[in-house]
Amino acid sequence: MKRILSLILVLSMALGLCACGSSEPVDYKTELTDQTLTYTLDELNSMSGDRSLLISDYGVPALYKYFEGKVNIGVAFGANQISLLDAKDVDLTAETDNAEANITKSILKHYNMFVLGNELKSDHCNPAPDTYNFDDGDRLVAAGKAAGAELRGHTIVWHSQVPQWWFKADPNDQSSLQDCYNNGTLATREQLTERLETYITELMTHFKDNIKIWDVCNEVLNDSGIRQVKDDSYWAEIIGDVDGNGYADDYVEIAFNKAREVGGEDLVLMINDFNLEWQDSKVNAMYDMVERMLRKGVRIDGVGFQSHISVDCNVEKYRSCIEKIASLSEIYDECFPEYKGNFRVQITELDMNMFVGANSNGTFYVWSEEEFAQQADKYYELIDMFLDFVDEGKIDAIVFWGTDDENSWLNTTPHLRRNAAMLVDRDLTIKPAFWAVARAALEHWK
Numbered sequence: 427m428k429r430i431l432s433l434i435l436v437l438s439m440a441l442g443l444c445a446c447g448s449s450e451p452v453d454y455k456t457e458l459t460d461q462t463l464t465y466t467l468d469e470l471n472s473m474s475g476d477r478s479l480l481i482s483d484y485g486v487p488a489l490y491k492y493f494e495g496k497v498n499i500g501v502a503f504g505a506n507q508i509s510l511l512d513a514k515d516v517d518l519t520a521e522t523d524n525a526e527a528n529i530t531k532s533i534l535k536h537y538n539m540f541v542l543g544n545e546l547k548s549d550h551c552n553p554a555p556d557t558y559n560f561d562d563g564d565r566l567v568a569a570g571k572a573a574g575a576e577l578r579g580h581t582i583v584w585h586s587q588v589p590q591w592w593f594k595a596d597p598n599d600q601s602s603l604q605d606c607y608n609n610g611t612l613a614t615r616e617q618l619t620e621r622l623e624t625y626i627t628e629l630m631t632h633f634k635d636n637i638k639i640w641d642v643c644n645e646v647l648n649d650s651g652i653r654q655v656k657d658d659s660y661w662a663e664i665i666g667d668v669d670g671n672g673y674a675d676d677y678v679e680i681a682f683n684k685a686r687e688v689g690g691e692d693l694v695l696m697i698n699d700f701n702l703e704w705q706d707s708k709v710n711a712m713y714d715m716v717e718r719m720l721r722k723g724v725r726i727d728g729v730g731f732q733s734h735i736s737v738d739c740n741v742e743k744y745r746s747c748i749e750k751i752a753s754l755s756e757i758y759d760e761c762f763p764e765y766k767g768n769f770r771v772q773i774t775e776l777d778m779n780m781f782v783g784a785n786s787n788g789t790f791y792v793w794s795e796e797e798f799a800q801q802a803d804k805y806y807e808l809i810d811m812f813l814d815f816v817d818e819g820k821i822d823a824i825v826f827w828g829t830d831d832e833n834s835w836l837n838t839t840p841h842l843r844r845n846a847a848m849l850v851d852r853d854l855t856i857k858p859a860f861w862a863v864a865r866a867a868l869e870h871w872k
């Protein structure tokens with residue numbers, strides 16, 4: 427029965443396209459949303475009680491519109507979640523029960539900033555010497571054009587999801603990095619620098635005209651300083667303290683300088699990390715490192731707060747951490763007066779773990795509407811706080827790390843459990859958190 431139903435779906439989607447017939451580019455932002463919606467509190471209140479509405483429904487307001495002109499609202503997804511855009515026989519503007527299509531529609535409709543969760547990482551893009559795989563990145567670019575969305579490139583330098591061969595003296599060596607470290611067969615500083623610079627040159631040359639914002643470095647800090655081998659990172663160990671200033675963060679400088687040189691002055695080059703939302707030692711380490719770089723002439727245009735938070739997140743603490751990092755703009759303006767006002771904070775990977783405290787099981791947990799309401803309140807409080815910084819020109823993007831509760835890494839990390847981190851339920855119905863985010867904007871700016 428299920429198979430027959432999906433066949434009918436595929437056929438009806440195909441027929442949808444035949445009805446369209448032409449190869450004119452589709453304006454998804456217009457086609458997927460009822461243009462008579464007014465985006466008022468009354469309208470929102472009348473819809474938000476309905477738990478049967480689907481995120482892809484035509485009559486549901488587009489989320490980004492509540493924030494339009496003030497801050498971009500983004501989403502991270504897998505390349506597979508936009509692959510239907512390539513399917514010439516699928517009309518994404520047609521109504522459908524097909525979940526895959528409805529997720530793609532929700533991406534195109536609700537967000538004006540897109541990020542690939544994994545497929546622009548360096549292990550994916552440069553799996554072997556002289557091998558570059560930019561196809562999924564090209565799909566992101568096409569999706570951005572189809573939906574008029576800005577793009578974030580995530581991410582170039584990381585200790586994880588990075589090609590292991592970069593770090594080995596012999597790129598064909600099959601041993602683990604730990605063994606190479608123990609045996610003295612890690613790459614030399616010169617090898618690693620050359621591989622990194624070559625990769626950045628290829629990547630930036632390919633994407634610089636279409637992807638304007640980059641997380642050049644991700645998670646280079648441990649709790650209080652530069653990540654080391656004990657933190658699973660070989661970057662500082664191999665490249666080390668080139669300029670002898672006492673800090674082994676020179677690989678960060680090399681990456682930013684190369685990206686700027688190849689990518690050009692108009693790119694927004696950022697550094698991204700987690701736990702900046704609450705951990706003072708890490709916030710201070712980030713502040714000190716970015717200040718050091720700026721004073722050396724390395725133009726870092728902003729800091730990304732990943733924002734993998736929990737439902738018990740302390741929003742006022744979080745506010746004070748953003749304040750501290752955003753105050754780097756004074757140093758930025760002093761060091762780069764011609765780019766004055768260009769330093770920003772972005773919320774780059776927002777999601778909300780629902781398992782807090784002792785309650786860490788939950789493989790089959792079913793969340794109650796009461797728990798969803800608590801989550802909505804926390805999202806409201808958080809977005810309202812972000813918007814204070816938006817008003818001051820300090821935050822210009824808020825990106826959600828996933829399209830819905832099913833498509834979230836928090837279902838499998840730190841172990842298998844049924845989390846509910848996002849704005850959209852696993853069955854693609856709209857959760858109270860979605861309306862809370864929209865309401866926060868309406869009430870903040872009323």
Ligand code: GLA
Pocket residue numbers: 543580644700732775835
């Ligand atoms: C980190 C990374 C992301 C992603 C998430 C988990 O935050 O920056 O790229 O891998 O973990 O999904």
